[in-house]
Amino acid sequence: MEAVGRGWNQVMGTFELERIIIAAQSLGTARAALDEAITHAKERHQFGQPIGRFQAVAHMVADMATDLEACRAFIYSVADRHRRGEPCAKEAAMVKLFVTEKAKEICLQGMQILGGYGYMLEYPMQRHLRDSLLNPVGAGTSQIQRNIIAKQLGL
Numbered sequence: 815m816e817a818v819g820r821g822w823n824q825v826m827g828t829f830e831l832e833r834i835i836i837a838a839q840s841l842g843t844a845r846a847a848l849d850e851a852i853t854h855a856k857e858r859h860q861f862g863q864p865i866g867r868f869q870a871v872a873h874m875v876a877d878m879a880t881d882l883e884a885c886r887a888f889i890y891s892v893a894d895r896h897r898r899g900e901p902c903a904k905e906a907a908m909v910k911l912f913v914t915e916k917a918k919e920i921c922l923q924g925m926q927i928l929g930g931y932g933y934m935l936e937y938p939m940q941r942h943l944r945d946s947l948l949n950p951v952g953a954g955t956s957q958i959q960r961n962i963i964a965k966q967l968g969l
């Protein structure tokens with residue numbers, strides 16, 4: 815039972831968890847985009863070879879996978895901090911900002927790898943991109959997360 819008069823702190827505490835969860839949701843969306851991009855890069859042939867053999871495409875996949883792992887590690891680190899009951903208002907804002915914005919970039923790269931197919935409703939990539947656009951808005955926009963981080967840094 816929390817003390818009377820601490821309601822604001824309790825509400826703020828729920829936002830920390832919500833922001834970590836939204837980052838994890840974005841990670842799932844980005845993971846789905848990466849999986850689809852890899853499958854497509856192996857199956858789609860142009861100029862006599864799978865498009866994944868073109869270095870330009872392979873490097874986009876490599877960047878997507880690298881960003882995804884950085885996001886995953888960041889989420890685990892902040893989630894662990896929250897689980898241990900340590901203050902994490904700044905870290906929750908940072909992880910939400912970083913991962914939701916990175917997921918958007920990853921999905922855009924996925925769209926690029928699918929070419930025209932990415933835009934078609936028959937392929938899930940367009941859904942991943944639309945989903946990735948939601949999370950930088952909900953639970954406080956990216957602009958608001960930057961405000962929180964700056965304030966936590968004493969600005």
Ligand SMILES: Cc1cc2nc3c(=O)[nH]c(=O)nc-3n(C[C@H](O)[C@H](O)[C@H](O)COP(=O)(O)OP(=O)(O)OC[C@H]3O[C@@H](n4cnc5c(N)ncnc54)[C@H](O)[C@@H]3O)c2cc1C
Pocket residue numbers: 948949951952953954955956957958961
């Ligand atoms: C998937 C999803 C789930 C949601 N779930 C809930 C929910 O469960 N409960 C709930 O109450 N709401 C929910 N929302 C609403 C969400 O919290 C708001 O959409 C969000 O806070 C932005 O508010 P707004 O849409 O009114 O945009 P606005 O406040 O009008 O913002 C528009 C733009 O102006 C910028 N802006 C506004 N103020 C500032 C500022 N002070 N400094 C810098 N830039 C600023 C914003 O960053 C944004 O770019 C959800 C939204 C989404 C997308």
